Structure formats: C-alpha cells, structure tokens
Amino acid sequence: MYRWVISSTIAAILSRCGAPRLNEAELISLMINTHPTPAYRNAGVILLFVLLLLPSAGAFWGLTQQKGGGLDLALLGDPYLQQIIGFTLKQALLSAALSTAIALPIAWCVFKRPDTRFKAAFLWGCLLCFIAPTLVVVTGLVALLGRSGHVTTWFYELGMDGWNLYGLSGILLAHLFLNVPFAMRTFYAQLNTLPDTSLMLSRQLKLSTWVHFKRIEWPILQAVLGPVFGFIFILCFNSFAVVLALGGGPKSTSLEVAIYQALKYDFNIPEALLLSWCQLVIAGGLYFAFTRKEGIHRQSMERPTPFRHLRYATGPLGVLCFWVLALVALVWTLPFWSLLPGLSAFLKASSLERLIPPTLITLSLGLASALISVFLAYLALKPIRRALLGGKTRYAQGLSWLASHSLFVPAMVLSVGIFIALLGTIDLELYGLVVIALLNGFLLMPFALQRLKPALCLYDQQNHALVASLKLPPRKAMRLEWLYAKATIKNTFGFVMVLAMGDVALFAIFGPSGSTSLPWLIYSLAGSYQIAAASGAALILLVLCAVILGICETNPYRREARAQH
C-alpha cells in the first residue's frame, strides 16, 4: 500500500517533468535498485536532493518575503561581528579538539577490556550524556563546579583558589561533557571493525602495544577522526544557551546568540539573514574541510569471533584501562546526581499522571521524526554509496555535504522562516505537531546519515560485487542489506528518536497551545520558579530516553553477555 503511494507520487512528479510512464516494478527499482536506468536514477537523485534542500530554501525564502527582508551587508565591517565570529570559532575548535583528544584514549580502553556487561552499560550511558538537556548540563555543572559546588569546595581545600567555572573553562567543560561520550562511541565502533586477522598477525609478529597501536589501530581510527572532529565542531559552533550561561558575559557571544537577538528581539530580518549566511558559509565550509579526508577502510563488521580475546589488554595495562573507565564513568555520572532531589519536588508540584499527555506527545513526535529521518538518510545514502562504489569520492562528498546542510542552518532562522512560509497555507494550530515531526525528521537526518553511512558503505564493500554478480532481484538484495545492517538501523533509529524527543526550539514556535511535550514542560517549570521540579522532570525524560535506547541498542556483545550468564 505505502509502496503504491510513494511510487504513484514519484510517477506523478516524473510525468510532470515529461518522463514516460513507468510501471510499479520499474518505479520501485528506481527507488531502491542499484541498477536502474541512469536517466531515471539521476532524476531520482535530483528530486531527492531538491526535497532535502526544500525546508532550508523555504525558510530563507519565507524570511525574505517578510516586510523589510533583504541582506544587511554593511554589518560585515562591524568589529562586533568579527569578534563574535572569532570567539565562536575559538570555542568550537577548542571543544572539538579536546573532545576528540579525550575520547580517543577512553575508546581505546573500552576496546581493550573484556567486561561485556560493563561495556554495554557504559556505551549506553554515553548516549544519554550526548542527549542531556541544557538544564541538566547547566544545573549539574553549577551544582558540582559552581562557586559553592561540591567539587569546588575540594578545589579550595587543595589550594586551587583561582578556580572559576564561568568563562571559556565552563563552556569547554559543558561541551566535553556532551560530546566526549559521543566521540568515544564512534571511535570504539571504529576499533571494533579491526579484522581479527590483523590482530593475529600482530600477535605472531610480537608487536609491542605501541607499535600495534601505531601500525594497526591508529590508521583505522584516523579514518573517522576528521568526521568526528567536524561533527562536534558544528555542534559546538551552534551551541547557544550553554555558551551564554557558562560563558560569563558578553565576551562569550556566539553567532547563534546574535541571530537570536536579531530575529527575536530586534526583528531585524536583514541582519538575521546576513548572520545566517555567515554561519552557513563558515560552519559549512569548515565542516566540508574537516570531513574531506573521510576514508572507508577495508574492515570487518562488529561481530563476536572466537579470536576476540586477542583484542584485550592483559596485565597492568588491562588494570589501568579498567580504572580509567571506572573514573570516566564516575565523572560523567556526577552531573546527573544533582537531578535526584528534584524528583520529590516534581511529585510535589505535579503528579506522574499529569505527565502522561506530554509523554505521549514526546514519544509520538520522537517516533515520527525518527522514522522520517532514518528513511531520508537511507534514501540520501543510495546515490552516495553508488558514487563511492564507482570511485567518485568527490561527488560522494558533495552529496554528503548537501544532505548534511541542515546542520549549519541556524535553528531559529529555519523555524521562523518556515513559519512565515507556511503561514496562510495550513492551519498551524491544527497541524503544528505534524510540522514539528517533519521538520525534526529533516533536521536530524544528518545525524542518522552519519551513523548509517559507515555500516552501509562497509556492506557495499564486502557484498556489492557478489550481489551484482548474482543478479539478485532488488527485493532480495534489499533483504540481504537489511539483515546485514539491521542492528545499525535499529541503533540509529533509537538515537535519532531520543534526539527528537529533546526538541524545544521547534516546539516553541509550532507547538499548538494546550499541548506540552516533556522538554517544554521542563522549561516551563524552570521558568516559573520551580527549578527543582524541572530537574525532576528532566530526570524522568532521561529515564524514558534510556529505556528507548535500551530497546533499540542491539549490541552483539550484550547479546553474547546475556548468553554467557
């Protein structure tokens, strides 16, 4: 049924473009087959990317339609603008560099430890840190490291009187808290693709740990270094509330703040548009530069093998790895402890029953957005994978960049622009939630793409030649692909879903009155003196996310751990 709907829609679009009519089978092959006729394939790719660029283009168009829309070019010479661009670049580059540098040894330690259960829990907790709401980061860090924080008192006792959370240090700490776990997971997944044959060879050659790292592990890690760095750089470049709250004054102003001010408080659309273009060009350009060297290595898939013990470190090194991980786990859970007292405050201010409607809304929004973004990412990956197989790396990079462009479009510009563009065409009070789900799906697509890409490219590398030579029908080929990438797709789905569940920016503009999502509830509680209750609600949201991640994370190691016990 759904297939018919999609294929007939595409057929309608193609026939408008003057293309001859196709039957259903041909259309399906157009969508999923690796070998449709090139003309239709190109038309499909163009159509898809036009679709992907539509929301951003619509937003910019919407803003220019507004009275007084245009570009304020005079602003470019303003030293204020140059100062904030400088600061934004500095904090984002530092955050990304430190995050990758700290995540690397941690990932290595995880890789070297045999404790399957602990590892599964550790990796699962990592995702929770990545999605932690601003409220958790800000209140958690202040409770620990603020002027009268629990850890600060130790610092003072140790004679570190000069400690001050507010400033660049606070911004970096918050960004490290959010992004190290994310980077760590990516590095760990990458290490897991090391083929056992390499490990066996290394063992036979009696390579020392250092040489083994340099010759075998480092080259594999290097392949994802650029993308991880670039990705974190973009996230920190766009960071807003954290930068302002912990930055300690107007010297810590990021470009996002300026856009927010221009669009919201001054309603100065020409200024907002110019700032957005700056963001698009600078962030987009640097992201392209950082991810340029992305390489796909000949690797094996993450899968338990009889030779797995070869990976693990033994002796003092193994013990050291264990203690490093224990320390990391402790440090990263600390900010969450500050949420616990909030739970009773929340139950006092509200009741669990009242949470049901916002929870349902949050879950449905998350589910719908995740479906959309994973589907879009899969579709966008089709031409990228084909290009990579054909050796057209540049083309593939270009397409990846285009597909990820929503990372650099300022959130505020996107939502306000689309609000203007949609105004008068649909009733936003009625379809607000549908718009949120669609937009969030679109915004989170780069996250899904980033996670699906390595697995699917690896699949191509290992199986494409075989699938092509067997001339498998598209349906069978797709089934094979699904079996191979099922775990990754499920993981990605969970990850994107919890990210979507944390949205506040879109809900602020499109959320219909009378309905509340969980994150929205958190901030409305915080905004009306009930800060403790807000942290309680944040804890509930995090638990919900944790459960979803637990359901979606089918880690082969965990499965094995279950079998062992």
Add this chain to the structure above:
Amino acid sequence: MKYFTRTALLVAPFMATQAFASDLTIYTYDSFNSEWGPGPLLEKAYEAHCQCDIEFISVDDGVSILNRARIESTSTKADVLLGLDESLMKAAKAEELVQTHNTDLSGLTQALSWDDNTFVPFDYGYFAFIYNSETTPTPVSSLKALVESDASVLYQDPRTSTPGQGLLFWMNAVYQEDAAQAWSQLAKHMVTVTKGWWEAYSMFLEGDAEYVLSYTTSPAYHEVVDGTSKYKAAPFEEGHIRQVEVAAISAYSKRTEQANDFLAFLISPAAQSIIPTTNWMLPVIDGVELPDAFDHLVTPKAVDVPLGDLIDHRSDFIKVWRTSAQ
C-alpha cells in the same frame, strides 16, 4: 483493519489538539498559560461570566507575541494580545498591530498612574536584586553601592531576556553618560550573564552569587510556596525600573465588543485576585485580598527618568553594554 488501528494509534496524538472555533482568541506567553500560570483559572472564570468560549494561544514569551502578530499581520487569529510590556508598546503601536479600547481604567491603582487608550495593564512589578538574608545579612541599599561593591552578581542578557533589558534601562537611568564605566566595574564582580531568567535564578539558588536580578515579588513565591522568608529583594535608593504587563485588542480583530469585555474583566477584582499568586506580580487595582507574603514585599519607587526615553535608546545601550561589560 489491523493496519488501520495501528495508523490511528500513531496519528491520534497529533489530532488530539483539534481546534474548535472559539468566541475570542487570545495570544499570550507560555508561562501565563501553563498549568501553574493564571491562564487556565482566568479562562474558567471568564467563561462562566460571559457564557462563551475563549481560547489562549501561547507563544514563547512577550516578544514572541509581538513577532507573531507582525508576521501574521492581517491573517492573524488573535483578538487580544496579552503579555506585552512597556518596551514593546511603542513598536506595536507604530506598526499598527493594535487598536484602541473602550475599557474604563478609572479603577486602576493610583500607584500605576496609567492612562492609555490602547493598552490595558493587568499586572506590574519592579525589577530588583534578590539576596539570601541568611548569607547576606546587610544588603546594599543602592544600585551604585552594588556596582561599587565586590559582591557576586548574576543577571540576564539584555539581548535575550526581559529582566536583562530592565537592568539595561536601570543602569542607564542611574549612570547616564557614565554607564559604560559602571558596566565594566560591575563586570569585575559579576558571575555570569545568562540567556534567560531561570538559568540565573537557578544558579543563585545553588548559591553561586549573592545577588540575582529578578522581581520585587520573587520573595512572595518562596514564602507562599516554599514557606521560607530568607530570600528578599533589596530596595535601591535610586528607584527601580517598573515592568507593566499589558493587553491590547489586535488591530485585525473583528470581535471588538467581546475583546473589550475581556479587557474589562482582566482588571476586575475576580481576575486580579487570580493573577498575583499565579503570575507572581502585583495587582493593578487596590483592595485585592492577597496572601500575607505580599505585605512583606518592599514597595519601591520608580526611577526618575521616564521609561519611554530609555526605550528609544535601547540599541545604543546594548552596543555600550556589549563592549564594556566584559
């Protein structure tokens, strides 16, 4: 059928907010219409009084109400814009987004001295620095004393928040030509500047600063809800910046009669007794029965400089602030 049920289950939450045509549509800010805000109670009280159906549509905050009215222009659904403040009144008027009302304002408290044929005030308050009287037994008594002290201070960004903008006007009213120097002196002992009100206030409650910028009415919340009177507002000799929250009829509303009736209700004792303990601001009419906590509040005077003069220079003030407050 099975598929239908599944699809229906997925789609159901999206359709849950089916909007029905109401007799009056009011745009307001989110916390006004939250579970704890005055919105739900006002809606109930007014609907019982008028035998009609009103609908609150909430947006992020006061500025967003104005922006939404600007963007929607002639196609707006709003009959009443509720939750603008004095700094937004001028823009709303200049862009012809509001129309005159015929509400009788003679019942308003003298303290407010309000006379405007477009905007009806529904509550007000004064910006003030809040301190913990247990840890700061002798608070400063003027803005100048605060700036010259070495006390740790938290405030909000004037570019992104209303209280922050209030402090911007306050500093400029008190220091005028010397504002830049005062900002940099304050910057030496400020903790940080946050995006919104709650970040700074929660940091203050964590004990990260001696003073936080909020409202004179904040202590009433702690006394009524938390049962503690340790948080107090410091009265300043130079006077305070007043924030008056207002409502107005949208220029594009055709249901002006109903809208005028609602505005009249807004300043009636019935509505005014709801607002103070739910929006934590002061009532605009005299004789409203309030919890004792409101008697314990400081009653500050307003600064000498008229707010209107300050509002006109907002963008210059911000430019001075962003270069000197660091």
